[in-house]
Amino acid sequence: MKAEAQALKGHLDVLLLATLEDGPRHGYAIKEALREGSGGRFDLPTGTVYPALHRLERARLITGSWSTVDGRRRRSYRLTAKGSRQLAADRGSWQEFATAVTALLEHRPWPATP
Amino acid sequence: MKAEAQALKGHLDVLLLATLEDGPRHGYAIKEALREGSGGRFDLPTGTVYPALHRLERARLITGSWSTVDGRRRRSYRLTAKGSRQLAADRGSWQEFATAVTALLEHRPWPATP
C-alpha cells in the first residue's frame, strides 16, 4: 500500500474544469497548468489526466477537437455550458466541504454562531 | 450513478482520528460527532463508519475495547500514539491540500507572494 497515493481524492474533475475556464487547452497543457498552479503539489501522471478528460468529455462537460501543431497531434478541450454550470456548482461544494473538514479538524463548533 | 455519493473523498480517516482527540468515543458517538461538528453535512451511514474504524484499528492508529452500557454493547475507541502522530501529519496534509485546491479554483498564482 502506498502512502501518497490517491492524492486527488475526488476533486480532480473540478480542477480540470477550472483550468479550462480561461480558454481551451490540450491535455498536456492542462497537466502542466495543474502542476504549476499548485506549486508542484499536483504533478499528475498522464494515466490520471487523460482518462479523466475522457470521462469529462463523455459527460459532456467538455468537448475536444483534434489539431496538429508542429507535427504533433493535439486534442484541445474547452468547457461546455454544462461544464461551466458544473464548475460553478463544484466550487460551491468545495467551499462547503473545506469549511466542514477544517471546522472538524480545528475542533471548532460549526459556524452556526447565532 | 449518484450525484452526492463519495462525499468524504478520502478524508474520512483524519476526521475519525480528530473526533477521538479529546477522549475515547464509541462508533455511534463518533458518527454523531461528525454529523454535529459538520452542521449535518457529514451524516455518514454506518456502513461507512464501522468499516473505517476497523481499518484504523488494523493499522493500529486506534484501539478499541468492549463494554456494556444499559444492556447495549459498545466498542470504545481511543487514539494510539501512532494515531496521534498520524493525525498531526494528516492535519498538515489537509492544510496543504486545501491551499492547493483553493489556489487553483480561485485562479490565483501559488502563494509565492514576495
Added chain:
DNA sequence: TCCCATAGCTAGGATTACTACCTATCCACG
C-alpha cells in the same frame, strides 16, 4: 404495540486515481 433512536455488523458494487506500459515527434547536445 410498534416504531424510533441507539448500537453493532457485513457483502458487494461503483467510482476513482494510480502504476506500468505503449507510440510518436521535435529539438538540443555530444
Added chain:
DNA sequence: CGTGGATAGGTAGTAATCCTAGCTATGGGA
C-alpha cells in the same frame, strides 16, 4: 549521426475508498 528529454497522446489492470442494502438487538416513548 544518434540519443535522450520534453512534448503529446493513449490503454489495461489494480488498489483503495465510500456507498447501498441488508442484518441483529435493546430501551423507551407514542
